[in-house]
Amino acid sequence: MIAKFFVDRPVFAWVISIVIVIGGLVSLYTLPIESSPQITPPTVVVSAFYPGADAQTVMECVATPIEQQMSGIPD
Numbered sequence: 001m002i003a004k005f006f007v008d009r010p011v012f013a014w015v016i017s018i019v020i021v022i023g024g025l026v027s028l029y030t031l032p033i034e035s036s037p038q039i040t041p042p043t044v045v046v047s048a049f050y051p052g053a054d055a056q057t058v059m060e061c062v063a064t065p066i067e068q069q070m071s072g073i074p075d
Helices: 002-008 010-030 055-069
Strands: none
């Protein structure tokens, strides 16, 4: 029923949509930046299993190649 109202009056629908867009643009400039949350960088978690291997072997065969392939991520 309400959709028929706007279909019959397209100019009125355009005016309402333009008012909503203008209101959004005005509010965009009045919102304080300080109230926005701090954005934290994403966290990468990699887990690998090498049954029967000691820590040195896992570091050499698994951890080091993964670190080399993922450039820019320390440790």
